[in-house]
Amino acid sequence: MFKTQFTKDFGVEFPIMQGGMMWISKKELVSAVSNAGGLGILSALTFETPDKLANEIEQTKKLTNKPFGVNLTFLPTLKPVNYDTYIEIVIQSGIKIVETAGANPANYIEKLKNNNVKIIHKCTSIRHALKAQSIGCDYVSIDGFECAGHPGEDDVTSLILIPRAKDELNIPVIASGGFGDARGFVAALSLGACAVNMGTRFMVTQEAPLHENIKQALLKAKETDTVLLERSLKNTLRAFKNTHALKVLELERQDANLEKLAPYLSGLNGKKMLEEGLIDNGLLACGQVIGLINDIPTTKELILNIIDQAKSIIQNQARLI
Incomplete structure (x- = not known):
């Protein structure tokens, strides 16, 4: 059920990806998502040194034998980041899936590809998606205005960006921004995506490591x-x-x-x-999909419920024909 290019390429059961969230996408959540049949993603910069990332990767491997990846976000920071060393750790650790985001990852593409790493680049516009394709990224995760974190400056929603990306690109498209239940999952597939990427929804699960x-x-x-x-x-x-x-x-x-x-x-x-747990003491990236969340399930319950309900939605819609 729901076999797509995403499930084939990444060896996962369901076309559901967990977002790389700062301070949250750690071994507890990542391994739970992967064990439940999705694709878990560690957030590299959550770990202040490459060695700490290496340790987290090894700890995650002890919790799951399923595929998982690593997110590397290239954004302006107050403290410079040695991305080359982080990428070396990713390669040495045997990670074969990397999600990049933020600035153009062109300087790192060749090294990753030479080590058989598949690259998913998160974009917030069609022009950036086309650039990602041109430099050799294997997938584009297209991030609509609804998303948590950085939605770009164009303010275009997922309902428009996903089919536009599908029309323009020759590489697979992952839908990101505004997805958290079976209705959104079915909609994303209908719009041309091969998978959905969820961040905010996975924050409100039992395994998510936040207060x-x-x-x-x-x-x-x-x-x-x-x-x-x-x-x-x-x-x-x-x-x-x-x-x-x-x-x-x-x-x-x-x-x-x-x-x-x-x-x-x-x-x-x-x-x-x-x-x-001091809710007013910092910034927390959060998407508009928060309005659709009304429980705190395990990641397994969340993923299986999405898949089961999506199947029912499609069967019911078929009766309209």
Whole structure:
């Protein structure tokens, strides 16, 4: 059921991918997703050194014998990142699936491909997707405006981006941004995607390594409880609407520069918030799909429910013909 190019290429049971989320996409969640038949993705930069990433990869392998990948996000940071060393660790650890995001990964494509690593590049526009294809990426994950994290600056929704990407590209397309249940899953496949990528939905699962207070706050949230930040920096971020996020928004409206904003944008605030459960003490990337989440299942329950319900949806729709 639901065999696509994605399940064939990556050796997984279901065309469902877990997003590479900072501080969250760690061994507990990644192994659970992979064991449930999806594709788990570790977030490389969650680990402050390449050696710590190497250890997390090994620990994840002890928890699952199923395929999983590693996310590398190339974004402006206050602290420079030695991406070459992280990529060397990925290769040495035998990882064969890498999701890249942010800036153009062209400088790393050849090395990854020479080591038989399949590359999924996350894009927020058709022009970036075409560029990813031209430099040798194997897949594009197209990220609609609904998504958590960085939706780009064009503000185009998944409903438009997915079929546009399918029309323009010769490589497979993964639907990302706004997906969290069977209805979205079926819609994504209908629009031409070979899989869905879910981040926010996997945050609100039992295995996700974040404080219960945060999960409960997200459970109560609606689709209107996100806010767009960093627009003044041309680095738009969709985040959970909390006191911290609204403070950043207020500073931006006052034309605050990067120096003034930097203390509020630090990822360490978010890390502490997730660990201690202080919902208003940092920024938390969160998509509009939060409005569709009303339970905290295990990852296995989540994935199997999506697949079972998707089958029913398609069977019911077939009766309309």
